Amino acid sequence: MISGHTEQYRVMEEPARRPLIVVGMGGHGRVLMDIARVSKTYRLAAVLDDRFSGVELRGGLPYGPIATLKHFLADEPGMHVVIGIGDNRTRRAIVEMLSLPESSYAVLVHPAAVVAEDARIGLGAVVMPGAVIGPGAVVGAHAIINSGAVVEHDALVGPFAHVSPNATMAGAASAEEGAHIGSGAVLIPRIRVGSWSVLGAGGVAVRDIPGGKTAVGVPARVVQPRLSVEKAL
Numbered sequence: 001m002i003s004g005h006t007e008q009y010r011v012m013e014e015p016a017r018r019p020l021i022v023v024g025m026g027g028h029g030r031v032l033m034d035i036a037r038v039s040k041t042y043r044l045a046a047v048l049d050d051r052f053s054g055v056e057l058r059g060g061l062p063y064g065p066i067a068t069l070k071h072f073l074a075d076e077p078g079m080h081v082v083i084g085i086g087d088n089r090t091r092r093a094i095v096e097m098l099s100l101p102e103s104s105y106a107v108l109v110h111p112a113a114v115v116a117e118d119a120r121i122g123l124g125a126v127v128m129p130g131a132v133i134g135p136g137a138v139v140g141a142h143a144i145i146n147s148g149a150v151v152e153h154d155a156l157v158g159p160f161a162h163v164s165p166n167a168t169m170a171g172a173a174s175a176e177e178g179a180h181i182g183s184g185a186v187l188i189p190r191i192r193v194g195s196w197s198v199l200g201a202g203g204v205a206v207r208d209i210p211g212g213k214t215a216v217g218v219p220a221r222v223v224q225p226r227l228s229v230e231k232a233l
């Protein structure tokens, strides 16, 4: 101690992280588990997937079937949920099946994502590492903003839409409900991809794409999709 000074320390307490359940442990679900691991807001409390027939502990963490969700929610106050299923339609079907109050859903943002102060992110949405969400952008409920994706200022991502890794939505572009913007695809400013449409990987949308269509290429043109669901993921 330096004479004349009293030594004073402050213990910096981290705010308690909220418990989080990830539903689905395929590829996307495992990414969400990984985000929860580094999140300052949430801590992983359970993983539910119907590949489990009963609850089992793995590394101290309970894994169980989706039907046990209600018990986990009742067990711990403040529990939040996120759906770890990449396919937009399946994710919506699970949300409908669970019919939880919307306030049960987390907004899971990787600490290495950059989100503008006035961007709005809906409940159940996830934002992955390296993603950038600009001022005035709106991301709908249960949407996915994947690794390195850019959602520029005033862009709009509808509920259940998915902006894949390294895709770019320029200013005021929109991907409506359930739209899937493939990896590395680009929407030039103000372009709209309609609901449940797919813009293929690497495609560049320079004109609006109507709802329910698949478009590929540079510039993107609507094609007749064979559309194996797995390939669109």
Ligand SMILES: CC(C)(COP(=O)(O)OP(=O)(O)OC[C@H]1O[C@@H](n2cnc3c(N)ncnc32)[C@H](O)[C@@H]1OP(=O)(O)O)[C@@H](O)C(=O)NCCC(=O)NCCS
Binding pocket: 146, 164, 165, 181, 182, 183, 184, 198, 199, 200, 201, 202, 203, 214, 215, 216, 217, 223, 225, 226, 227, 228, 231, 232, 233
């Ligand atoms: C566009 C897409 C959905 C088409 O799937 P599909 O209907 O199964 O398409 P197919 O593989 O049968 O291809 C149909 C035709 O389109 C072409 N094609 C497919 N994807 C293409 C793409 N991204 N860009 C340009 N052409 C493409 C194929 O070469 C094929 O052409 P051909 O008939 O002349 O041989 C899929 O290829 C795609 O790009 N999905 C995005 C995947 C992604 O980014 N996922 C991110 C996960 S995080």
